[in-house]
Amino acid sequence: MRIAFYGSSLLSSYWNGAATYYRGLLRALAAHGHAITFYEPDAFGRQQHRDIEPPDWCRVVVYPATPQGVAQAAAAAAGAEAVVKASGVGYADDALLRAVLDAAPPRALRLFWDVDAPATLAALRAAPDHPGHAALRELDLVLTYGGGDPVVTAYRELGAADCVPVYNALDPTTHHPVPGDARFAADLGFLGNRLPDREARVEEFFLATAEALPARRFLLGGAGWEARGLPANVRHLGHVPTAAHNAFNATPTAVLNINRASMAATGFSPPTRVFEAAGAGACLITDDWPGIAMFLQPGEEVLVARDGRDVAEHLAALHPARAGAIGRAALRRVLAEHTYERRAVLVDLLLRRALAAKAEGVMA
Incomplete structure (x- = not known):
C-alpha cells in the first residue's frame, strides 16, 4: 500500500536516535511491497549531517520547517492509503498531526507511531486539553517502539482504538561484526x-x-x-x-x-x-x-x-x-x-488487517 510517513529524519541520525529504527523497519516494510514516502523537516542541522543519501526503497521529501512547509507536506497525505505521524518530529508536532489527519482520505488508515511513549503519555496526562486527546479518537491504530503492557493499557485508557508495541530490532545489512578499529x-x-x-x-x-x-x-x-x-x-x-x-x-x-x-x-x-x-x-x-x-x-x-x-x-x-x-x-x-524483518511481518499484518476492517466499516 501507499504509505505517507511523517517522522524526524530518515537521512540523518544527528540528534535523532530514531534514525536506525526508521531505516530498519521501513526498508523491511518496503520489501513487503509497500510504497513509502518519508516526510522530514529541514531542522536541527540534520540535512548538513546526513548519514545516508535517499535510499531506493523509500522516497524522501525534505520540507521547510515553516508553517507553509508543514501544510504542503501534510497535504500529500491525501494520496496515501496509510498515513503515519510519528512522535518527536521536532517541528510543529501538534500542528502536523492535525494537518495530516485532516488531509488523509476517509478510507486511509490513520496511525500514530510513538517512539517515546513515556514522554508522550506524560504530556497527555498532564494536559486534559492537549490536542493529542482529540487526535487519539480519530486514529485507527497506535504503534509504539516499546513499553509493553503498561503503555498499551495507558493508550487504550486514553481512548486509542488499539495500541501495539513494535520493538526495536537489528538490520543485519547495516549493523554486523567488523574488525576492530x-x-x-x-x-x-x-x-x-x-x-x-x-x-x-x-x-x-x-x-x-x-x-x-x-x-x-x-x-x-x-x-x-x-x-x-x-x-x-x-x-x-x-x-x-x-x-x-x-x-x-x-x-x-x-x-x-x-x-x-x-x-x-x-x-x-x-x-x-x-x-x-x-x-x-x-x-x-x-x-x-x-x-x-x-x-x-x-x-x-x-x-x-x-x-x-x-x-x-x-x-x-x-x-x-x-x-x-x-x-x-x-x-x-x-x-x-529480533530482526527488523520479523518486526515488518507484524506491521504488514497489522496494516492489512486494519485497512480491510476500515474498508468494511466505510462500505457499511
Missing part, C-alpha cells in the same frame, strides 16, 4: 547524546565508573558533551555517524547502554543501541530495566548493572574470552528473534 580502542565505550532525562544516569553509570577505574580507558561518543567536564581517562569523540557504529561497538572490550530515566522506569523499551551492539557481536553492559530478558538473557547474552558500582565490577572482572562469548551469544539471539 584503533580509533575506538577502549575498555568501555558509551554512545549517546547528552539529554536532560539521561545525564544523571550517564554520570552514575559511565562517568563515575571511569573515575573509579582510573587505569581503564573509556570512550564517549555523542553530541552535547563538549561543555561537560570529563575524567582524564574519558576520550570524547563527538557525534559518531551511523556508518562508524559497527566499529565503535566491535572494538572496545565492552560497550554500555544507558536508558533515559523514563524509559528505564517504563521498561520493555530496548533502544536501538542494544541491537546495534548485539548485531556487531559486542559485549554489552546495560542498565537494569523491566523486560530485558525478552530480548537478551542476563549473564549469558548481556551484563546487567543496577548502578555504577555494578558497571565497575563487571568491567574489572571482564576478560576478553568472556566478553567475546557474551557478544557471540547476543548476536545469535538477535539474528534468530
Whole structure:
C-alpha cells in the first residue's frame, strides 16, 4: 500500500536516535511491497549531517520547517492509503498531526507511531486539553517502539482504538561484526547524546565508573558533551555517524547502554543501541530495566548493572574470552528473534488487517 510517513529524519541520525529504527523497519516494510514516502523537516542541522543519501526503497521529501512547509507536506497525505505521524518530529508536532489527519482520505488508515511513549503519555496526562486527546479518537491504530503492557493499557485508557508495541530490532545489512578499529580502542565505550532525562544516569553509570577505574580507558561518543567536564581517562569523540557504529561497538572490550530515566522506569523499551551492539557481536553492559530478558538473557547474552558500582565490577572482572562469548551469544539471539524483518511481518499484518476492517466499516 501507499504509505505517507511523517517522522524526524530518515537521512540523518544527528540528534535523532530514531534514525536506525526508521531505516530498519521501513526498508523491511518496503520489501513487503509497500510504497513509502518519508516526510522530514529541514531542522536541527540534520540535512548538513546526513548519514545516508535517499535510499531506493523509500522516497524522501525534505520540507521547510515553516508553517507553509508543514501544510504542503501534510497535504500529500491525501494520496496515501496509510498515513503515519510519528512522535518527536521536532517541528510543529501538534500542528502536523492535525494537518495530516485532516488531509488523509476517509478510507486511509490513520496511525500514530510513538517512539517515546513515556514522554508522550506524560504530556497527555498532564494536559486534559492537549490536542493529542482529540487526535487519539480519530486514529485507527497506535504503534509504539516499546513499553509493553503498561503503555498499551495507558493508550487504550486514553481512548486509542488499539495500541501495539513494535520493538526495536537489528538490520543485519547495516549493523554486523567488523574488525576492530584503533580509533575506538577502549575498555568501555558509551554512545549517546547528552539529554536532560539521561545525564544523571550517564554520570552514575559511565562517568563515575571511569573515575573509579582510573587505569581503564573509556570512550564517549555523542553530541552535547563538549561543555561537560570529563575524567582524564574519558576520550570524547563527538557525534559518531551511523556508518562508524559497527566499529565503535566491535572494538572496545565492552560497550554500555544507558536508558533515559523514563524509559528505564517504563521498561520493555530496548533502544536501538542494544541491537546495534548485539548485531556487531559486542559485549554489552546495560542498565537494569523491566523486560530485558525478552530480548537478551542476563549473564549469558548481556551484563546487567543496577548502578555504577555494578558497571565497575563487571568491567574489572571482564576478560576478553568472556566478553567475546557474551557478544557471540547476543548476536545469535538477535539474528534468530529480533530482526527488523520479523518486526515488518507484524506491521504488514497489522496494516492489512486494519485497512480491510476500515474498508468494511466505510462500505457499511
